[in-house]
Structure formats: structure tokens, C-alpha cells
Amino acid sequence: MKKISTDIIIIGAGPGGMAAALKAGEAGVKKILLVDRLPEPGGILQQCIHNGFGLHKFKKDLTGPEYADTYIKKIKNSNIEVLLQTMAIEITKDNKVILANGSDGLIEVSSKAIVLAMGCRERTRQQVSIPGTRPSGIFTAGVAQRFVNIEGFMPGKEVVVVGSGDIGMIMARRMTLEGARVHAVTELLPYPGGLTRNIVQCLNDFNIPLHLNHNVIKIYGKDRVTGVKIAKINNKGEPTDETFEISCDTLLFSVGLIPENELSRMVPLEINPITGGPFIDDTYQTKRPGVFICGNAAFVNDLADYVSCEGEIAGEAAANYVNGSLNTVTKVSVVAGENIRFVAPNFITRTDHVTLYARVTQQMRDVTVSSSGGIINIKKQIIKPSEMIEMELDSEKLKKIKELKELVIDVRPNK
Amino acid sequence: MSDRINEKKFTCIMCPLGCEVTVKSNESGQITEVLGNQCVKGEKYARDEYSHPLRVLTSTVAIEGAQFARLPVRTSGLIPKDRIFDSMKEIRKIKAKAPIKLGAKLIENILGLNVDMVATRDL
Numbered sequence: 001m002k003k004i005s006t007d008i009i010i011i012g013a014g015p016g017g018m019a020a021a022l023k024a025g026e027a028g029v030k031k032i033l034l035v036d037r038l039p040e041p042g043g044i045l046q047q048c049i050h051n052g053f054g055l056h057k058f059k060k061d062l063t064g065p066e067y068a069d070t071y072i073k074k075i076k077n078s079n080i081e082v083l084l085q086t087m088a089i090e091i092t093k094d095n096k097v098i099l100a101n102g103s104d105g106l107i108e109v110s111s112k113a114i115v116l117a118m119g120c121r122e123r124t125r126q127q128v129s130i131p132g133t134r135p136s137g138i139f140t141a142g143v144a145q146r147f148v149n150i151e152g153f154m155p156g157k158e159v160v161v162v163g164s165g166d167i168g169m170i171m172a173r174r175m176t177l178e179g180a181r182v183h184a185v186t187e188l189l190p191y192p193g194g195l196t197r198n199i200v201q202c203l204n205d206f207n208i209p210l211h212l213n214h215n216v217i218k219i220y221g222k223d224r225v226t227g228v229k230i231a232k233i234n235n236k237g238e239p240t241d242e243t244f245e246i247s248c249d250t251l252l253f254s255v256g257l258i259p260e261n262e263l264s265r266m267v268p269l270e271i272n273p274i275t276g277g278p279f280i281d282d283t284y285q286t287k288r289p290g291v292f293i294c295g296n297a298a299f300v301n302d303l304a305d306y307v308s309c310e311g312e313i314a315g316e317a318a319a320n321y322v323n324g325s326l327n328t329v330t331k332v333s334v335v336a337g338e339n340i341r342f343v344a345p346n347f348i349t350r351t352d353h354v355t356l357y358a359r360v361t362q363q364m365r366d367v368t369v370s371s372s373g374g375i376i377n378i379k380k381q382i383i384k385p386s387e388m389i390e391m392e393l394d395s396e397k398l399k400k401i402k403e404l405k406e407l408v409i410d411v412r413p414n415k
Numbered sequence: 416m417s418d419r420i421n422e423k424k425f426t427c428i429m430c431p432l433g434c435e436v437t438v439k440s441n442e443s444g445q446i447t448e449v450l451g452n453q454c455v456k457g458e459k460y461a462r463d464e465y466s467h468p469l470r471v472l473t474s475t476v477a478i479e480g481a482q483f484a485r486l487p488v489r490t491s492g493l494i495p496k497d498r499i500f501d502s503m504k505e506i507r508k509i510k511a512k513a514p515i516k517l518g519a520k521l522i523e524n525i526l527g528l529n530v531d532m533v534a535t536r537d538l
Contacts, residue, residue: 039482049487049535051471063473065487065536069517149475152484177474177503197428201470204426205496381453382432 001098001106006081007031008318009097009111011088011263014043015304016295017117018071019311020318021080024115027319032080033109035099037087041075042068043119045304047146050170052197056305067304088118091266095290113290113318117311118260120276120296122167125219128255130162132219135226141167141254148174156250160228161185162216166194168254173202175252182208183246188215188233191363193254193386195302215239216251225249257300267291274342275299281328281347282354283317284310292318299344299357302388306357332401337410339364341385348407351398356391360384360411372408375400383411420447425464429456436461469493473535474506476521481513481538488521492530501526513538 007029010017013036021034040046045053048064055061058070075082083099086107090098095114099107122140139147139155145167147153157180161168164187172182185203190213192199203210211230217239218229227247231239259277261269269278269286277298278286284294294314295307320326328349334356336343343358358369360383369378369389375397383389391409393401401407420439427434434457439448446465449458463469472494475485494502505525515521515534522532 046536049475049489050473051489061471063487063489063535066489066517069536148485149487150483150485152475152477177499196426196431196433200426200428205470205499384431387431 001108002104003108003110004033005031005110006033007111007322008113008115008315009033009035009109010115010117010315011035011097012043012117012119012295012297013038013041013082013084014117014119014295014307015045015067015071016119016297016307016311016314017043017115018068018075019308020115020117020292020294020315022071022074022078023312023315024319025078025080027316029319029322030079033083033111034075034080035083035086035088037085039085041072041082041084044142047142047149048170048304049149050174053304056303057308064304071308088263091263091291095267095288112322113292115311115314115318116264116286116291116293116297117295117314118263118297120257120259120300122253123256123258125162125251125253128162128253130216130219133221135219135221135224137221137225137249138219138251139253141165141171141252144171144250144252145174148178154178154180155252156180156225156248158183158248159250159252160216160246160248161252161254163187163253163255164192164194164199164210164212165254165256166198168252169194169198169202171252171254172208173206176206176208180250182206183248184209184211184230186211186214186216186230188237189213191384191386193256195386217243219251225251257296259297259300261297264293264297272299272342272346274336275344277344279346280344281331281349282313282345283320283326283328283349284314284345285317285321285326285328290318290321292321299342301357302386306388309355330402332404333406335406335408337408339367339411340409343409348393348398348401351402352395354393354398356393356409358389358391358409358411360389364411364413366414367411368414369409369411371410372404372406373400375407376409379414423465425461427452427457427460429454429460438462438465440465468496470496470499472499472502474503476506476509476511476532478511478513478515478538481515483538486511486515486521486538487535488532489535490525490528490530491533494525494528494530498526498528502528502532506532511538
């Protein structure tokens with residue numbers, strides 16, 4: 001087995017990994033190795049040809065490939081070594097990373113620090129347990145997106161989208177533009193899974209019906225999908241007798257994302273069952289010193305912009321770890337309180353600046369986001385599970401937080 | 416007849432509130448009232464959506480001699496919503512040849528709309 005050594009290895013060259021690599025380089029780390037299994041950097045951004053990227057980070061409305069390009073060009077002009085078509089297959093108990101590719105076979109990498117940036121995967125039909133036959137014509141929305149936008153294949157003509165995640169809605173528009181008929185988008189929950197702008201510009205613009213409180217309960221077809229049965233869902237989440245059928249040849253599933261953490265489990269890192277990612281502190285360091293994680297591998301974010309921000313923090317912290325200046329001794333736990341599904345990161349160690357992200361359990365109007373010690377107090381007219389709450393903590397707030405045992409974040413209705 | 420009122424509803428996307436804004440208009444299509452918005456942005460959004468909705472169009476074109484079959488493209492600016500399908504027809508007619516640089520104009524002044532179809536990546 002070929003053996004190499006480096007200062008920082010970054011696994012995954014999407015918006016998180018690229019940002020981490022660049023920031024580590026800026027912080028003065030000499031040897032940085034960025035690894036990706038695809039033939040080019042950019043990750044999933046390359047197939048996200050729609051606009052809406054970069055609004056948060058660059059105040060510009062970019063497409064996925066344009067957003068990726070800003071990072072790719074910087075990486076090309078840096079000393080970062082990029083190893084493509086290379087899969088990270090193992091992390092050993094002593095933090096060695098085993099890579100595999102077609103030209104070198106296996107490579108054992110000894111690295112002073114590891115940044116995990118594997119992103120996430122889509123939930124599939126199997127994971128949402130929809131009964132019926134198993135014909136062809138069933139895809140996740142992201143797979144269909146790759147077929148249409150990169151490979152140049154149309155997955156089908158008569159389409160039903162299951163789940164109202166952003167990529168499902170974006171693909172409903174994309175398939176319509178390419179000549180398919182999208183008959184419906186179904187959503188089990190009473191509210192949409194994706195952003196309002198996608199409901200307006202991907203569904204309403206093309207008269208595609210969104211059926212909230214509805215789910216596909218049966219798939220028909222032997223060789224190819226021929227149709228689906230859709231049922232109204234009651235307030236217990238169960239299908240009712242109120243049903244209808246739609247003839248279609250294609251189903252696209254957009255039913256959630258799961259952080260990709262096979263490698264993290266090998267470290268081993270304890271996985272938070274709520275987020276599907278490992279527990280992390282505010283430098284994006286995991287409980288194994290020297291192992292960092294960022295972006296959708298840590299927890300699923302709404303925007304690529306957030307992922308890049310996290311990548312920068314993880315990259316800088318990994319650099320500090322390598323040169324011995326990372327101090328994460330004092331830890332205050334961040335705890336999800338009332339109406340909060342998760343808060344990330346899980347521990348506060350920094351004294352300068354921290355951004356906390358929280359996802360709520362349900363849509364609520366006229367609420368206050370608050371914390372232990374009254375340190376956080378933000379009024380919101382509306383909160384939705386599809387849009388994370390961002391909380392900025394400056395040095396003054398962090399000083400107060402350091403006196404607490406834990407920081408509980410709650411969302412409560414006003415009055 | 417002359418005071419017949421038309422109503423159109425829009426979901427505002429200017430902020431996460433997502434107000435349902437109603438635009439009322441008279442027989443000649445002039446806006447008479449905008450209701451349901453909670454701020455000025457919502458009123459402007461609904462007026463624009465009523466009178467001249469604009470969108471960025473993103474799609475792909477076939478490309479020869481590249482690593483992948485499709486090259487992603489976008490309009491360099493906003494186009495009227497009702498010209499999206501016409502623009503798609505124009506996009507379908509062309510075939511790019513590698514190498515292409517990000518920002519390369521593939522269709523200049525598409526349909527006379529004063530925007531270009533440009534490549535959104537190097538390929």
C-alpha cells in the first residue's frame with residue numbers, strides 16, 4: 001500500500017470541503033490534501049444548475065456551478081493537492097485515512113488533522129416504506145437532477161414528485177421545462193419541506209399542484225411505473241380513505257436528506273440520532289481531537305452558503321490544531337429546548353464569535369427565541385422547520401455563556 | 416359591468432413571512448387595491464408579479480467534446496415569465512463545442528429580450 005503523509009486531509013470537495021481547504025491554506029498550513037470521489041471538485045453544486053446560491057455569502061445570485069467555480073479557481077491557484085476519483089474507504093483507530101482509486105490502488109494517509117466533508121445522501125423510497133410493486137421509473141430527485149443536468153437523459157415524461165423538499169420542487173420545474181408533465185407534488189406534512197420561493201417559482205409558476213397532508217400510499221406497475229394512489233393524511237399522520245389515483249411513468253422522491261457518516265462511525269464518533277451527524281463543538285471539532293466535520297455531513301443545512309461558512313471555521317480550526325494553538329478546553333453544552341428539534345454546534349468553546357443554527361419542530365407565528373440567562377432573545381414573526389434559525393453570539397454574549405453550565409435554547413409563543 | 420373587480424393572489428417571497436397578497440384590478444387591468452401584505456416590499460412584489468413578472472431562466476445545452484453531455488446555462492438577467500418556454504425552444508436549437516468558458520455567450524440577446532444565454536461553468 002502506498003503511504004503518504006500530510007498536515008490536513010479533507011474528505012469531500014463540495015462547498016464545505018473546498019472552503020475548509022482554502023481557509024486552512026490561508027491560515028498557513030503547507031500540506032493540504034483534498035479528496036473527492038467524483039472526477040471534478042464542486043460536489044453536488046455542479047448539478048444544481050438553478051440560481052439562488054451565494055445570496056447569503058456573496059450577496060450575489062449565482063447558480064450552483066458558478067458558486068462552485070469561485071472556489072475551484074482559488075483552489076487551482078493554491079498549493080492544495082486535489083486527489084479526484086478517489087474514495088476514502090476507512091479511517092483507522094489511529095486516525096489514518098485509507099483511500100482507494102484506479103491509479104494507485106490503496107493509499108494510507110497519515111495526517112495531523114482530518115476534516116470530514118462528505119455531505120449527505122437522499123432518503124429513498126425504501127426508507128419511507130411505500131408499498132406496491134418495484135418497477136423502474138423510481139428515482140430520488142437528486143439522481144434525476146444529475147441525469148437531466150449533466151448526463152443529458154430524461155428520466156420520464158409523466159411525473160409525480162413525492163415530498164416537497166427543495167430539490168423535488170426544483171426538479172418539478174426542470175422536468176416541466178424539458179417537456180415532461182408534472183402532475184403533482186405530495187407532502188405528508190401540513191407544511192412544505194422546502195423554501196417558499198421554490199413553491200412560488202417552481203410550482204405555482206407552472207401550475208403544478210402541491211398536495212399538503214397527502215402521501216403516495218401505493219405504486220402501480222410491473223416493468224415501469226404506471227401510476228400511484230395518493231391518500232389524504234389525518235392529523236395523526238395516518239392515511240385516510242380519501243384517496244385518488246394519478247397515471248404516471250416516473251416518481252421522484254424528495255423526502256429528506258441524511259448526513260453521510262460511514263467514515264465517522266469508523267473513527268468511531270458517536271452520532272446524534274436527531275441530526276444524523278456527530279456531536280461537534282463550535283470549531284466543528286468532533287469528540288476525537290484532530291477530527292473535524294462540516295456542512296451536511298454534520299447536520300443538514302438549508303443553504304450551500306451556510307455549509308461554506310462552516311467549512312471555513314473547520315478549516316481554520318484544523319489549521320490551529322496542526323500548529324498547536326487550538327484551545328477548546330472550556331465547554332458549555334448547547335441544548336435543544338422547547339419546540340426545537342436540534343441546535344448545532346453542540347458545545348461552545350470559543351470566546352470571539354459563534355453562529356448557532358437551530359431547526360424548529362413545527363411552524364409557529366409570533367414567537368421569541370430565547371436562551372438560558374436571557375443571553376439570546378430574538379423575536380420572530382414566523383418560524384418554519386424548513387428555514388434554520390441563525391443566532392450570532394459575540395464575545396460579550398460568549399463571556400456570559402461561559403458562566404453557565406449549559407445553554408438551553410427555547411422557542412415560545414409571545415404573550 | 417364597468418365596476419367589475421378582478422382578484423389575483425400572490426405569495427410574497429421577499430421574506431420568510433410569505434404573505435398572501437391580493438391584487439385587485441378593474442376591467443381595464445389597472446390595479447385598484449393591494450391587500451394582505453405586511454410591508455412595502457410585499458406591495459411592490461405583488462404589483463410587479465401582477466404586471467410584469469420576471470425570472471432568471473437556467474437550463475442546459477448539448478455540448479460536444481466535453482467530459483459531460485450537458486453544459487449549464489443561464490440568462491444574464493431577468494426575462495418575462497411568459498417568455499420562459501419560448502426561450503427554452505431557442506436553447507434547444509443550439510449545440511456548444513468544448514472548450515467553453517464560464518460567462519461565454521451562447522445566445523446573444525435571446526428573443527430580443529436584452530439578455531444573453533451564458534455558460535455557467537468551464538467545460
